[in-house]
Amino acid sequence: MADPLARLATRAAYAATQLPRMAWYAGHGLLMRRLAAAARERDGAPAPAPASGPVPDQRRLYADMAALLMRDLANVEAGIYPLPADHDGTLPTLIRRSRLFFSDLPEIYERRTRRGTHDVRSQAAHGTLPDYFLQNFHFQSDGWLTEDSADRYDTQVEVLFRGTGNAMRRQALPLLHAHFAGRDQRRLRLLDVGCGTGRFLDFVKQAWPRLPLVGLDLSDAYLRHARRHLARWARLGLVVANAEAIPARSGSFDAVTSIFLMHELPPAVRRKVIGECARVLAPGGVLILIDSLQRGDRPDYEGLLDWFPAHYHEPYYASYVDEDFAAVARSVGLAHRHAEQAFLSKVMLFAKE
Numbered sequence: 028m029a030d031p032l033a034r035l036a037t038r039a040a041y042a043a044t045q046l047p048r049m050a051w052y053a054g055h056g057l058l059m060r061r062l063a064a065a066a067r068e069r070d071g072a073p074a075p076a077p078a079s080g081p082v083p084d085q086r087r088l089y090a091d092m093a094a095l096l097m098r099d100l101a102n103v104e105a106g107i108y109p110l111p112a113d114h115d116g117t118l119p120t121l122i123r124r125s126r127l128f129f130s131d132l133p134e135i136y137e138r139r140t141r142r143g144t145h146d147v148r149s150q151a152a153h154g155t156l157p158d159y160f161l162q163n164f165h166f167q168s169d170g171w172l173t174e175d176s177a178d179r180y181d182t183q184v185e186v187l188f189r190g191t192g193n194a195m196r197r198q199a200l201p202l203l204h205a206h207f208a209g210r211d212q213r214r215l216r217l218l219d220v221g222c223g224t225g226r227f228l229d230f231v232k233q234a235w236p237r238l239p240l241v242g243l244d245l246s247d248a249y250l251r252h253a254r255r256h257l258a259r260w261a262r263l264g265l266v267v268a269n270a271e272a273i274p275a276r277s278g279s280f281d282a283v284t285s286i287f288l289m290h291e292l293p294p295a296v297r298r299k300v301i302g303e304c305a306r307v308l309a310p311g312g313v314l315i316l317i318d319s320l321q322r323g324d325r326p327d328y329e330g331l332l333d334w335f336p337a338h339y340h341e342p343y344y345a346s347y348v349d350e351d352f353a354a355v356a357r358s359v360g361l362a363h364r365h366a367e368q369a370f371l372s373k374v375m376l377f378a379k380e
Contacts, residue, residue, distance in 0.1 A: 034104065037100075037103060037104060037110060038100065040110055041096075041099075041100050041103065041110060044110075044111075044112075044113065045096055045099075045190075045194070048113060048115065048185075048190050049092070049189060049190030049191065050190070051121070051190065052182075052185040052186050052188075052189055052190035053189045053190060055125065055128065055129075055182070055186045056186045056187075056189060058129075059129075059132060059186065062129075062132060063132075063136060066133075066136050067140075070140070072140050075337075075338055076337070077334075078330030078331060078333060078334040079330060079333050079334075080329040080330035080332075080333060081326065081327045081328070081329050081330050082328070082330035082331055082334070083327055083328060083331075087327070088189075091370050092189060092191050092370060094370070095191055095194050095195065095369055095370040096191070096194060098198070098369070099111070099194045099197055099198075102197070102200065102201055107200060107201050107204045107234075108197065108200045108204070108230065108233060108234040109233055109234065111193070111197060111230060111233065112229075112233060113193050114229060114256065115181075123178075124178060124179065124181075124182045125182065127175060127178055127179045127182070128179055128182045128183060128186065131167065131168050131179060134168050135166040135167070135168070138163070138166050138340070139166055139338075146161060146162060147161055147162060147163050147168075147169055147170040147172060156245065157245075157269070157271075157296070159292070159293050159296060159342075159343070160245055162340065162342065163340060164291055164339075164340055164341065165183060165187075165339045165340060165341070166339060166340045167179065167180070167183060171245070171246040171248070171249060172246065172248060173248050174248050174251070174252070176248060176249075177223075177224055177246070177248045177249045177251070177252035178252065180223065180224055180249070181224055181226060184287070188370075188371060191370055191371075192226075193226060193230070194369075194370075195317065195369050195370055195371070195372040196226060196227045196230060196286050196287075196317065197230050198317065198367075198369040198372070198374050199227070199284055199286065199315045199317055199374060200230060200231070200234055202313070202315050202365065202374070202376050203217075203231070203234075203235075203282060203284075203313075203315065204234070206281075206282060206313050207235065207238075207281075207282075212235045212237050212238040213237045213238070213239070215238055215239070215281040215282070216238075216239050216240075216241070216279065216280045216281055216282075217231060217238060217239070217240050217241070217280060217281065217282045217283070217284065218240075218241045218242075218243060218273070218275065218280045218282075218283045218284070218304075218307060219231070219240065219241070219242045219243065219283075219284045219285070219286070220243050220270045220273070220283060220284070220285040220288065220300065220304060221243070221244055221245075221270060221285050221286070221287075221288030222242030222243060222244050222250075222253060222265070223244055223246075223249050223253065223287075224249055224252045224253050224256060225242060225252070225253030225254075225256045225257045225265075226256070227284065227286045228240055228242050228253070228257060228260075228263065229256065229257060229260075231284075232257070232260045232263065236260070237262060238262065239262045239263075240260075240262065240263045240264070241263075241264045241265075241266060241275075241280075242257075242263070242264070242265045242266070243265075243266045243267075243268050243270060243273065244265070244266075244267065244268075245267065245268070245269055245270070246267075247267055250265045250266075250267055253265055270285075270288075270300045270303060270304075271296060271299045271300055271303060272303065273303045273304075273306070273307050275307045276307070277306050277307060278306075278307070278308065278309045278310065278312075279307055279309065280307050280308055280309060280312060281308075281309055281311075281312050281313075282308075282312055282313050282314075282315065283304045283307065283308055283312070283313075283314045283315070284314075284315045284316075284317075285300075285304070285314075285315075285316050285317075286316075286317045286318075287317065287318055287319075287372075288300075288318070289316060289318045289347055289350070290318050290319050290341065290343065290344050290347035290348075291341070291343060291344075292343055292347075293343050293346070294343070294346045294350070297343075297346075297347070297350065297355075298355050298358075301314070301352075301355050301356065301359060301361075302358075302359040305356075305359040305360055305361050305377075305379060306359075308361075308379040309379070310379055310380065311378070311379065311380070312378070312379045313364075313376055313377065313378050313379070314356075314361060314376070314377040314378075314379070315374070315375070315376055315377075316352070316373075316374075316375045316377075317369075317372050317373070317374050317375075318347070318372065318373060319332075319335075319344070319347065319348070319371065319372060319373065320332065320348075320368060320371060320372065320373050321347070321348045321349070321350070321373060322348045322349055324368055324373060325368060328371075331371075332348050352375055352377075356377045360379060360380075361377040361378065361379055362377060362378050362379075362380055363375070363376075363377055364376045364377060364378050
């Protein structure tokens with residue numbers, strides 16, 4: 028971007044969308060923490076135990092968040108993807124989702140402090156969905172099974188990450204950009220495994236509007252939300268299916284992505300899903316995973332890796348942070364090509380040769 032005025036305009040437009048967004052979700056987090064402290068004081072409940080290892084202070088967290096945003100902006104200026112549209116919704120939609128978010132907090136507080144059940148299985152779901160799926164991850168009510176859960180999810184994610192969740196998701200796009208370079212996007216196919224409400228698919232479409240995409244998820248409710256969110260796009264299919272048995276031909280996709288899924292799978296399931304991703308990749312195709320940091324990635328963040336599953340319901344997170352993804356990939360015919368950190372997330376690239 029050689030034109031200084033164009034560059035200035037891009038930076039101003041980026042700041043005008045991303046900074047208020049971060050302030051909105053960081054404000055939710057601040058209010059959430061104050062409400063939780065007031066509830067603990069009311070009930071005489073003990074404060075959460077501190078992290079057992081190093082934890083970055085607020086100044087460091089915000090410096091690392093700023094570094095992520097500068098990286099996101101640099102990708103825009105380099106032409107890797109356009110100025111992102113987060114499509115968070117109108118102000119009434121944001122307010123409605125905030126009400127859903129805050130209305131769920133008392134139930135979350137009860138489960139966290141009273142150690143109530145995390146099981147949300149129902150008569151209808153029992154026997155049709157795997158047991159590991161039928162839980163209220165993050166202490167969220169209804170697990171992955173209801174419309175309200177799907178409507179709350181993105182607010183919860185962005186509050187947790189202080190408005191940087193989408194920016195972390197977008198760090199998969201430079202790897203796709205390199206893989207797709209010089210190729211006709213219309214003749215390529217991408218599968219997003221565990222696509223949820225479709226936020227990552229939206230960013231892929233903003234960069235490659237004619238690229239055929241398939242999103243796969245096990246939740247009917249989340250895919251209904253995704254269909255509404257992605258209604259503006261063509262050449263996009265959404266499939267309710269279990270990633271342990273992807274309903275696609277072997278070698279039928281040029282790229283497979285999975286964002287924030289691996290830490291919510293039991294170890295054996297995680298490895299089976301990666302095997303399925305490898306199976307449906309064409310020779311020369313790539314698998315891109317984005318998920319949490321792992322043990323040893325950032326020593327000054329190690330305390331957060333122990334704190335997170337202790338303060339949220341994340342039953343498989345401890346196994347995730349020690350998972351050797353390079354070894355898992357090798358066992359299913361994928362070569363580990365790249366890994367990098369993006370604030371609280373880790374971006375990994377594997378290739379099928």
